[in-house]
Amino acid sequence: MASxxxxxxxxKGKSTANxxxxxxxxxxxxxxxxxxxxxxxxxxxxxxAVEVSVERKDVKEPSFGLDPSTGAVGRVVPGNEHxxxxxKIPRDPAQGQGRGSGSGAGDGESDDEDTFRFALxxxxxxxxxxxxxxxxxxxxxxxxxxxxxxxxxGGVVRYGNPGTVCVARTFKASIGRRVAAEAQHxxxxxxxxxxxxxxxxxxxxxxxxxxxLALQEVQQRGADIPFLDPVDLRHRALVEVQAPRTAAVxxxxxxxxxxxxxxxxxxxxxxxxxxxxxxxxxxxKVELVxxxxxxxxxxxxxxxxxxxxxxxxxxVVSALVKMHEIIGLRYxxxxxxxxxxxxxxxxxxxxxxxxxxxxxxxxLLPFSRYFVYAEVGDKPENGxxxxxxxxxxxxxxxxxxxxVRTREEVYPALAKLFQREQPA
Amino acid sequence: xxxxxxxxxxxxxxxEDLLAIExxxxxxxxxxxxxxxxxxMEVITSEQMLDCYVSSGLPVNYGHWxxxxxxxxxxxxxxxxxxxxxxxxxxxxxxxxxxxKEDNSLAxxxxxxxxxxxxxNSFSKGNYLFKQWTQPDAVLDYMLFARNYVADCEERFGLExxxxxxxxxxxxxDQGLDKYKRPRKLDTRKxxxxxxxxxxxxxxxMRQGEYFSVTPHAAPAASTEAVFPPSPEENLLYxxxxxxxxxxxxxxxxxxxxxxxxxxxxxxxxxxVMNEGWATFWHHRLINDMYDAGxxxxxxxxxxxxSHTNVIRQPDYARLNPYALGFAAWNEIKRVCEKxxxxxxxxxxxxxxxxxxxxxxxxxxxxxxxxFLLQFxxxxxxxxxxxxxxxxxxxxxxxxxxxxxxEEGFKAIRSxxxxxxxxxxxMPEISVxxxxxxxxxxxxLQYQSYAGRRLIEDQTAQTLKQLRQLWGFDVQLEAVDQNxxxxxxY
Numbered sequence: 001m002a003s004x005x006x007x008x009x010x011x012k013g014k015s016t017a018n019x020x021x022x023x024x025x026x027x028x029x030x031x032x033x034x035x036x037x038x039x040x041x042x043x044x045x046x047x048x049a050v051e052v053s054v055e056r057k058d059v060k061e062p063s064f065g066l067d068p069s070t071g072a073v074g075r076v077v078p079g080n081e082h083x084x085x086x087x088k089i090p091r092d093p094a095q096g097q098g099r100g101s102g103s104g105a106g107d108g109e110s111d112d113e114d115t116f117r118f119a120l121x122x123x124x125x126x127x128x129x130x131x132x133x134x135x136x137x138x139x140x141x142x143x144x145x146x147x148x149x150x151x152x153x154g155g156v157v158r159y160g161n162p163g164t165v166c167v168a169r170t171f172k173a174s175i176g177r178r179v180a181a182e183a184q185h186x187x188x189x190x191x192x193x194x195x196x197x198x199x200x201x202x203x204x205x206x207x208x209x210x211x212x213l214a215l216q217e218v219q220q221r222g223a224d225i226p227f228l229d230p231v232d233l234r235h236r237a238l239v240e241v242q243a244p245r246t247a248a249v250x251x252x253x254x255x256x257x258x259x260x261x262x263x264x265x266x267x268x269x270x271x272x273x274x275x276x277x278x279x280x281x282x283x284x285k286v287e288l289v290x291x292x293x294x295x296x297x298x299x300x301x302x303x304x305x306x307x308x309x310x311x312x313x314x315x316v317v318s319a320l321v322k323m324h325e326i327i328g329l330r331y332x333x334x335x336x337x338x339x340x341x342x343x344x345x346x347x348x349x350x351x352x353x354x355x356x357x358x359x360x361x362x363x364l365l366p367f368s369r370y371f372v373y374a375e376v377g378d379k380p381e382n383g384x385x386x387x388x389x390x391x392x393x394x395x396x397x398x399x400x401x402x403x404v405r406t407r408e409e410v411y412p413a414l415a416k417l418f419q420r421e422q423p424a
Numbered sequence: 425x426x427x428x429x430x431x432x433x434x435x436x437x438x439x440e441d442l443l444a445i446e447x448x449x450x451x452x453x454x455x456x457x458x459x460x461x462x463x464x465m466e467v468i469t470s471e472q473m474l475d476c477y478v479s480s481g482l483p484v485n486y487g488h489w490x491x492x493x494x495x496x497x498x499x500x501x502x503x504x505x506x507x508x509x510x511x512x513x514x515x516x517x518x519x520x521x522x523x524x525k526e527d528n529s530l531a532x533x534x535x536x537x538x539x540x541x542x543x544x545n546s547f548s549k550g551n552y553l554f555k556q557w558t559q560p561d562a563v564l565d566y567m568l569f570a571r572n573y574v575a576d577c578e579e580r581f582g583l584e585x586x587x588x589x590x591x592x593x594x595x596x597x598d599q600g601l602d603k604y605k606r607p608r609k610l611d612t613r614k615x616x617x618x619x620x621x622x623x624x625x626x627x628x629x630m631r632q633g634e635y636f637s638v639t640p641h642a643a644p645a646a647s648t649e650a651v652f653p654p655s656p657e658e659n660l661l662y663x664x665x666x667x668x669x670x671x672x673x674x675x676x677x678x679x680x681x682x683x684x685x686x687x688x689x690x691x692x693x694x695x696x697v698m699n700e701g702w703a704t705f706w707h708h709r710l711i712n713d714m715y716d717a718g719x720x721x722x723x724x725x726x727x728x729x730x731s732h733t734n735v736i737r738q739p740d741y742a743r744l745n746p747y748a749l750g751f752a753a754w755n756e757i758k759r760v761c762e763k764x765x766x767x768x769x770x771x772x773x774x775x776x777x778x779x780x781x782x783x784x785x786x787x788x789x790x791x792x793x794x795x796f797l798l799q800f801x802x803x804x805x806x807x808x809x810x811x812x813x814x815x816x817x818x819x820x821x822x823x824x825x826x827x828x829x830x831e832e833g834f835k836a837i838r839s840x841x842x843x844x845x846x847x848x849x850x851m852p853e854i855s856v857x858x859x860x861x862x863x864x865x866x867x868x869l870q871y872q873s874y875a876g877r878r879l880i881e882d883q884t885a886q887t888l889k890q891l892r893q894l895w896g897f898d899v900q901l902e903a904v905d906q907n908x909x910x911x912x913x914y
Contacts, residue, residue: 003450003463003541004519005443009526014475018492021587025489059493062595062886064852064871064879071877072817076841079740080812080828088822089814117504118496 022059023124029058030120034128050125053117151238160235169234177232178225185222192218248283248337248369250276251323254305255344256292257314260376267376268343269306270410275341275372283337289326297322316348316356316387324363333367340364340371346385353390365396373401433721435529439467442524442533449538452713456781458546458706461520461560465541468523473509474499476523480689481515484567486574486681488590511731514540516548516692518560531727534720538710543703550789551699553691563688570681577674589675592890593661593682598851600661600683601690656855656870659683660891663856669865670896679894694792694847701750702788708732708751738809752809756802757783767803771834775800793845801838803831813837818876852879854901865897873903873911884914 023030033052083089120128156169196211252272254260260268279286290305291297294312297319323340331338348356365371373391384392391401404410432441446463453460468476478494479485501507511532514522522540524533548554559566578586593600657663664671665679692699711732715725738748757775760768761783764776775783787800806829813827813836827833827840843849858868871879884901892899901914 003443003446003465005439005446005465005467007439008466008468008472008523012469012471014472015478015492015495017487018478018489018495020492021487021489022492022496054496059489060886061490061493061591062883062890063598064596064854064887065883066850066852066877067880070818071873072815072875073877074813074815074826074840074843075823076744076811076813076837076844077741078738078744078809078811079742080810081740083812083825083828085825085828085833087825089825091816091821091823116497116500118500119503 023120026054026058027128029054030128034125050120051117052120053115055115057114150241152241153236154239155237156234157237158234160237164235164238166234166236170228170232173234174228174232177229178227181225182222185218185225188218189215189222246284247287247335248279248285248339249287249289249331250279250339250341251326252288252290252305253319253323253340253342253344254290254292255294255314255316255319255347256308256310257294257347258311259314259345259347264345264376265306267404267406267410268374271343271374271376271404272341274410275339279339287331287336289323289331291319291322291326293319293322299326314348315352316344317352317359320356320359320364324359327364327367337369338367340368342371342373343376344373344387345377346375346387348385348387353386356387357390357394360391360399361394361396365394365399368398370398370400372399375401375403376405378405431718431721432530432534432724434723435531435727437530437533441530442467442537445534445537446541448714448717448719449542449710452710452717453538453542453546453706456706456709457785458542459549460542460545461518461549463541463545464519464521465537466521466523467526469526470502470509471499473513473523473525474502476513477510481513481521481523482563482567482685483515483521484564484571486567486571487578488574488594489587490591490594512536512540514544516544516554516558516560517563520545520548520560529727531720531724532731534714534724535707535711535728535731539703539707542710543706544699546706547695547699547702547788548691550785551691551695551792552790553694553792557691558688566684570685573677573681577678581672581674586678589678589894590682592894593679595887595890596660596664596894597682597686599854600659600679600686602659602662602687603690603847604658651857652859652861653856656857658853658855660854660856660869661686663859664894667859667861668895671894675894691792694794694845697746697750697753697793697845698788698791698796699750700746701752701754704732704736704747704751705754740810749809752805753797753800753802754784756805757787757800759804760802765804771803772800794842797845798838798842801841803829803834806834806837811837811841813840848874852877857902867891867895867897867899869899869901871901871903873905878903878912879914888914 030052034050037050037052156166192211192215196208196215199207199211254265254268256265276286276288288302290300290302292300292305292308292310293315294310295315295318296312299322300308319342327333327338360371373387375385375388388401388403391399432445442465446465474495476483477498478491485491498507502509509525511528512522512524514520520541522537522545524536524540528536548558548560554560574586574590653663661679661683665676665683668676668679671679711720711725711728714720715722720728736745736748736751738745758780760772760776761778761780764772769776787796791799809829811829812825813833814823815826816823827836829837853872853874854869855872856867857870858866860866888899888901902910903912903914904910
């Protein structure tokens with residue numbers, strides 16, 4: 001048998017199955033780390049691959065082994081320059097453990113570090129992060145099944161607007177028409193010429209004149225055959241098809257009045273980040289709208305939203321009205337899955353709480369896929385803030401609220417928000 | 425031949441180039457009588473090289489999380505720049521599969537092809553250990569069988585149960601070796617037929633309740649008194665496969681698979697210095713022959729020599745590099761054959777002045793690291809490497825230099841060095857001494873302590889836990905000293 005060469009490079013992913021297995025085994029260890037990461041990282045950073053480190057003891061493979069620190073040990077060491085027989089060399093645990101050089105095959109298990117690091121892919125990371133989080137059944141069904149009408153190309157038609165002209169097909173039609181028209185014209189021309197010749201032969205001036213005119217007319221008609229005619233026009237047809245809606249918009253609403261201190265804003269940010277990550281896993285494209293409010297609402301960019309300061313009293317309903325306004329202007333509910341996320345310390349005054357609650361229920365929830373309210377910071381002694389009590393009255397499957405007091409509570413709070421409802 | 429007239433240059437290569445280099449090597453190797461399996465060179469990516477690491481070069485393996493773990497560790501080391509990847513991996517199969525990394529330059533490929541396809545290949549075809557303990561024709565079939573069998577078990581008995589069984593079996597992998605008995609030949613077809621027989625017989629027994637029969641067997645009185653097994657059994661996995669009271673047939677089959685695979689790598693572990701030295705010697709030789717014949721240009725030769733020098737670098741006071749030691753040892757043998765000194769004649773009278781090529785083949789075929797070093801280490805090599813023999817024992821805070829390179833120290837260094845390559849010095853010797861077959865089914869193992877060395881405590885406890893799970897009854901491990909006195913019971 002002769003020697004052969006095989007190009008194995010196209011065969012990829014041999015290790016994938018075993019990788020999944022070890023990740024599954026490391027599940028709890030990895031989840032603990034991922035929980036820490038979400039608290040530390042910025043929103044954008046969550047997009048790239050995430051490095052985690054794993055303690056070897058979590059994936060230990062025990063075997064019987066000899067303890068190198070016991071018994072009598074002899075060793076042959078190369079490169080001796082200055083020791084003589086009888087010399088004593090201080091015992092250093094690292095000595096003699098130096099890595100052999102060379103191409104490494106064979107001397108595998110010599111390293112005794114306690115941890116090893118590796119990168120999780122974005123998918124693996126997010127699925128660890130959201131493993132136990134699921135949208136409530138109703139919502140989930142909606143997410144998968146709500147369709148929108150989309151236009152798709154489908155065949156060629158005669159009528160349409162100029163933007164949809166199909167040039168190739170139009171020219172094809174034009175050629176056909178011209179071939180037909182010119183053939184007819186040739187015939188007419190020949191007939192007119194023959195008529196003229198007869199008239200000339202007969203030499204009747206009136207008939208000659210008439211024949212000449214007739215010929216001229218036919219010639220004129222021939223020259224009039226247009227290169228392109230409106231009847232040639234062909235348009236690409238657009239047909240309406242139903243397709244699942246894949247675009248989502250997430251409204252971040254935050255109270256930035258002076259009672260929202262840095263800690264509370266920080267908690268709010270984590271809350272938004274987590275929700276964003278979750279949505280970006282579910283939808284192809286998630287747009288973000290940031291609305292901050294004191295006693296009046298403003299749409300701002302992400303940076304201003306989280307870092308800008310503004311003084312003023314609080315009027316929650318202003319932000320809700322702003323959200324409604326923006327939906328009306330830019331995000332028709334027929335095209336977008338609308339998500340609302342509101343963070344506040346719950347302080348509001350007078351009729352504002354009930355106004356907000358009523359407005360949310362009547363004006364926003366009908367359009368929204370989901371709306372969550374996170375109350376950040378400590379609860380007052382009497383148990384509930386005015387906004388909390390007002391929102392508590394809202395009864396809708398796609399509305400939820402949670403209280404978040406510490407960093408560690410952000411993740412469970414959202415877990416609670418998205419947890420699959422237990423069958424009653 | 426057209427390809428022999430070809431002159432390689434530059435760093436780019438095509439598959440045809442690699443095949444041509446292999447053909448050129450074949451011509452040169454023929455002159456030295458290197459007998460090889462046909463070569464199957466496979467070009468692979470870095471990631472595939474990592475796959476190879478994980479399954480010790482076997483291109484097919486069953487699924488288990490531990491392979492995933494090793495992949496993560498190795499790829500982490502590679503991607504952080506801690507470890508470079510091997511340029512090639514070769515596995516003793518017939519045909520001999522050599523994995524060549526795609527990002528090797530032409531010169532690197534010209535180096536690794538003779539190294540793997542003629543060096544390692546001829547070694548595994550010729551060396552007695554490989555001949556006795558491995559079946560290069562059958563191993564791939566067997567691995568395929570193992571993979572399918574494990575997958576099948578996972579489907580039938582659940583991923584978790586299979587995984588737990590394999591975890592426990594892997595813990596005992598090093599104790600799954602027949603060190604003295606020669607294993608039976610692997611034959612997948614026979615294996616499958618017998619496995620089916622074993623399975624149905626076991627199921628039959630199971631149905632008849634024989635495994636768990638309440639009424640004791642009418643065993644002859646003599647056997648209840650006698651110790652079972654009659655002589656200590658060193659192959660723990662074999663013993664488990666045959667005698668574990670509670671294992672299901674498929675679990676016994678898994679024990680067999682783990683054992684067979686561990687056994688396959690047994691010769692490799694005992695011939696690292698010889699094998700790497702042999703391959704390094706031959707790539708060095710063949711590269712020079714190719715240059716002399718004008719088949720490669722000076723650029724390629726220099727790049728090859730550069731890597732060659734890196735491969736055989738021996739840092740001072742560090743662990744001995746098997747490539748360096750092996751390469752030097754083979755070169756010394758050649759020198760002793762061709763130009764022996766009075767000293768060589770004294771210490772190596774058997775080979776001094778003999779035909780070097782004949783001697784080479786004879787040594788390659790009939791030795792392993794331990795005996796190779798004991799027989800053929802030369803005083804000159806000990807001096808060149810400036811070897812010294814140091815010793816310590818538990819409780820001392822220093823090493824004592826016992827011997828240095830020189831006339832008096834030579835023999836002591838030689839025997840210490842050879843002992844370092846004896847597997848028993850790195851792997852504990854554990855064997856089954858008693859099995860209460862007709863009583864409480866307790867299993868007693870013995871660890872033969874050597875030079876006062878003890879087992880690693882926590883590892884031993886964990887391994888025993890795994891073993892108890894397989895055995896299903898009590899398992900006890902006794903550490904005994906040379907006189908048989910029990911030092912400790914686990």
